[in-house]
Every structure is written in structure tokens, then in C-alpha cells.
Amino acid sequence: MKLPKPTGNYCYLCNKPLSEYDSNLKPQPDDKETKDHIPPDCLFPKPKPSNLISVKCCYRCNQDHSEFDTQLQVMASLPFDRNPAGQRTLDEKVFQGIFGTGRQLDLQLQVLSTIRNVPNSNLARFNIHGKPFTDGMIQITKGLLRFFYPNFDYSKNHFIVIPLSPIPSEAQTRLIQMLGQRQYDVRGDRVFEFWRYVDETKNSGGWMITFYQCSAFVVLHKPPETFNLLTKLRMLWNKIRAKFLSDRFQIVSSRHWINYAKQFISLPGFAKAL
Numbered sequence: 001m002k003l004p005k006p007t008g009n010y011c012y013l014c015n016k017p018l019s020e021y022d023s024n025l026k027p028q029p030d031d032k033e034t035k036d037h038i039p040p041d042c043l044f045p046k047p048k049p050s051n052l053i054s055v056k057c058c059y060r061c062n063q064d065h066s067e068f069d070t071q072l073q074v075m076a077s078l079p080f081d082r083n084p085a086g087q088r089t090l091d092e093k094v095f096q097g098i099f100g101t102g103r104q105l106d107l108q109l110q111v112l113s114t115i116r117n118v119p120n121s122n123l124a125r126f127n128i129h130g131k132p133f134t135d136g137m138i139q140i141t142k143g144l145l146r147f148f149y150p151n152f153d154y155s156k157n158h159f160i161v162i163p164l165s166p167i168p169s170e171a172q173t174r175l176i177q178m179l180g181q182r183q184y185d186v187r188g189d190r191v192f193e194f195w196r197y198v199d200e201t202k203n204s205g206g207w208m209i210t211f212y213q214c215s216a217f218v219v220l221h222k223p224p225e226t227f228n229l230l231t232k233l234r235m236l237w238n239k240i241r242a243k244f245l246s247d248r249f250q251i252v253s254s255r256h257w258i259n260y261a262k263q264f265i266s267l268p269g270f271a272k273a274l
């Protein structure tokens, strides 16, 4: 039997050594070297920018999060204040490509079952499960760390994800102001923007990440022993809460898209329910 050749590289998610890609091997080994785009390249309307970020990833981890790529496309492009690149993604990929062909039925059901109109506005609100997005933002941050700081060891860091509300709280506003002054970078036509502050000597960092100028997250990471007692208690509470209650993200979108979506949503009864 032919064995895969090791490459001396490591997967940015599971940190296991990778083996060289060999098309003759069947089935493909789990540790086969693949490339992962940070963030998923399906977020970028065509023509795609030439400076997309990619890192090395094993075949298994790459397969494990392929669902998240399309979920992020939906979640990032639905908010009412998306920019033109977000609008194109919503029109061309989400409605026609995902909803129109009946993919992501679970996500479609979440949208359907939680839609509420916002009084005195042309907006509608709905909830989706938060966990895949929290995990996804940690994954994106790890990818950015591997790309920009290849010597940074984040394997023992604890990651905290804070989704930013369109009307941020006082604490969120402070975070936005603090990180907004840090190093800025962008990919695509303001598809993906990020601000970073990484302290390699303290093995910690903070990131602000936005998609289409509307969906925004802060990700903080540091060794668990450096958190103060209050933060540790809060982390414990969040863990307990996540176990018993499903964490939810609220998205505010325009009612206009719901009317538009009726043409594309493939779920039986969806159009009637709206």
C-alpha cells in the first residue's frame, strides 16, 4: 500500500501534521493537505479579488465545516444594512442558489418560524442558532492568526466571540472604539474587513471582523489563566446556558426581501405563512 507523504505542515484547526496531496490515493486520507479560504471564498461576488487569504487545512477539518460556508453567506447578507456586495450575494447566491434550490432547509425553517415584524418600520426580525456562527468566527480568527502570525501558538488560547448589535451596548461601543483604532485590512469590495491587535509576548489578541459592512463580531483570545474571576464565572455561565438553551442570533432585515424571497423559497407552505 502506498502511504501519503508528510509535508511538514500542520492543519490550522486540529494542528495535526498534513500529508502531500496525491490524486492516486483512494479514498483520500483524512490528513491530506487542502487549502481553506479565510473567510470562505463563496462570500465574494465575481470577479473574486486576487488577494484572498488561504491557509493549510486537513481534508477532514475542511469537510467538517463546509456547511458553515453557506450558512455564513445567508447570515452575513440578510441584514437590512448590507452594502452593494452583500446585496449581490443575497440576490445571486442566497435566493437563487441556496433558497431557490432547497439547500439549508434547517436554516430556512429557522427564518420562517421566528419572523416578526418590527412595529412602525419596514423591518422584520428573526432568530437563527448562534453556535455555528460563534464556532465559525473562532475558526476565521485562527485562520487569520495562522496567516499573519505563523509562530503564534493559539492552541491553548480561550476564544470569546461577541456578536455586535446594530445598536451596540456601552461595553460594545468601547470595544468598537478600541479595536477600530488598530491595524485595518480589507478583502474584496468591503466584503470582509478586519481590525487586529495581537500581542505575541502575552499570547493574546483582539479582532473586529465585519461582513458587507453589516454583520460584525469581536473575537478576543488569551490563555485561560489570565482571565479574571468575574470573566471566568461569566464563561462558566455561558457554557451552562449554551448547554441547556440554544444560543440565538437576532437578524434584522427589510420586509422587502421577504416579499422578494417568496419567489425563491422552496419550502412548501413558506409563501403562505408569510
Ligand SMILES: [Zn+2]
Pocket (backbone or CB within 6 Å): 011, 012, 013, 014, 015, 016, 057, 058, 059, 060, 061, 062
Ligand atoms: Zn485538521
